[in-house]
Amino acid sequence: MENPSAIREIMSIVADFEKHPEKYPRKLIYLAGGWPQDPPPPALREAALELVSDEKAFNSSARYGPTKGEPDFIERICDYERAVWGRQISLDRDRIIVGSGSTELTAAFMLACLDPGDELILTAPGYLNYKRQAEIEGLLSVNIKHWPIVKNHEFEPDPAELADIMTERTRLVIICSPGNPDSCVMSDELIDGILDVAEEKGAWVMLDLAYRAFCFGDEPGYFSRRRRENEIIMCTFSKELRVPGWRLAYAIAEPELVEAVNALEQARVLCPSTLAQRVIGRAIGDEKRLKALRAFYDEGRRKYAHVAKKALDALVDAMPKAIPLEPRGGFYIFFDASDYDKSSRRFCKRLLDEVQVALTPGLDFGMEGWIRLSYAPTVEEPELITEAMERIKALLKG
Numbered sequence: 001m002e003n004p005s006a007i008r009e010i011m012s013i014v015a016d017f018e019k020h021p022e023k024y025p026r027k028l029i030y031l032a033g034g035w036p037q038d039p040p041p042p043a044l045r046e047a048a049l050e051l052v053s054d055e056k057a058f059n060s061s062a063r064y065g066p067t068k069g070e071p072d073f074i075e076r077i078c079d080y081e082r083a084v085w086g087r088q089i090s091l092d093r094d095r096i097i098v099g100s101g102s103t104e105l106t107a108a109f110m111l112a113c114l115d116p117g118d119e120l121i122l123t124a125p126g127y128l129n130y131k132r133q134a135e136i137e138g139l140l141s142v143n144i145k146h147w148p149i150v151k152n153h154e155f156e157p158d159p160a161e162l163a164d165i166m167t168e169r170t171r172l173v174i175i176c177s178p179g180n181p182d183s184c185v186m187s188d189e190l191i192d193g194i195l196d197v198a199e200e201k202g203a204w205v206m207l208d209l210a211y212r213a214f215c216f217g218d219e220p221g222y223f224s225r226r227r228r229e230n231e232i233i234m235c236t237f238s239k240e241l242r243v244p245g246w247r248l249a250y251a252i253a254e255p256e257l258v259e260a261v262n263a264l265e266q267a268r269v270l271c272p273s274t275l276a277q278r279v280i281g282r283a284i285g286d287e288k289r290l291k292a293l294r295a296f297y298d299e300g301r302r303k304y305a306h307v308a309k310k311a312l313d314a315l316v317d318a319m320p321k322a323i324p325l326e327p328r329g330g331f332y333i334f335f336d337a338s339d340y341d342k343s344s345r346r347f348c349k350r351l352l353d354e355v356q357v358a359l360t361p362g363l364d365f366g367m368e369g370w371i372r373l374s375y376a377p378t379v380e381e382p383e384l385i386t387e388a389m390e391r392i393k394a395l396l397k398g
Helices: 006-019 042-053 055-060 071-085 102-113 128-137 159-165 188-201 255-268 274-283 287-318 344-355 383-397
Strands: 095-099 119-124 143-148 170-176 204-208 231-236 249-253 332-336 370-374
Touching: 042 055, 042 274, 042 287, 055 274, 071 095, 071 274, 071 287, 095 102, 095 255, 102 128, 102 170, 102 204, 102 231, 102 249, 102 255, 119 128, 128 143, 143 159, 159 188, 170 188, 188 204, 249 255, 287 332, 287 383, 344 370, 344 383
Parallel strands: 119 143, 119 170, 170 204, 204 231
Antiparallel strands: 095 249, 231 249, 332 370
């Protein structure tokens, strides 16, 4: 309670603004949230309409399903991975488990991998919720370590440094690529190096691919290659299909690890949403729709790459003393704003209070003085980036 999530606190302000806009001097420009703002692909709405119009199918979708996910849906996931991402999944060596969003499913894997006193290694910077999840799931009994991957304003992860901070108690390393908050993409050589180090130490590596549909350059091989034995591949439909409110994700991992997670999930969530599985299953259930999805993702990459460049150029103009990381994918520009204020929370509060622009403090991602700007909320309204930066520029000049 003493350490609430900065993002969720900002969401409360957004909700208040939407309900009482008269309390604020001008329209709030929200550049803090990390979710897609463009609409879902048409195939998803078509599939939902088909299901709802079939009374028997709709009624059936209201029932409990298997904890691991419906068998037909898991088959559809295999088709989706093959057709869209090029990954061949062999269910004799891999297992797929479906969960109620990657946040919930990641927490279940933490419980399966970590005993009291074990070590979890996170990147710095890294997604703020991993640490909070581990503290809650482990009842503050998990030792959390951070591996610096940004040094001297450069994205420079070094597997040798990772090896140095791992011990015999290290059980899990979590990697997000494209990254949150840094929007950098790790190379195949780097991911292989991380997996090699972890294998030597007897640790699992969770590779969180939440932003793989938003990679602006060539896709790395780990989007499509076979999973390595100590690798947990975490995927989410929330961002790929633009349905974060539906809470549906899946993981690919070793059979025995999936069985352990399944046993935990039987007590935690019972089962993921049957309705969401049935709708998405229809949307990825035939070659025509899968082909349309590939085209939807290609167009999405272009849109997000365009708004990312627009945001980066506007930021450099408005805050010339800021030092940003160039986004290679995902939704974010992560930048050092310490020349303007050493406290990222104080600076973000000032922007929110004085010019009604919402950004996220870098402190919550493990790097004080840095700020995370999300351009995802402007993908349908790129002019909002220009207005937000003009407000910030005027404030700093004044």
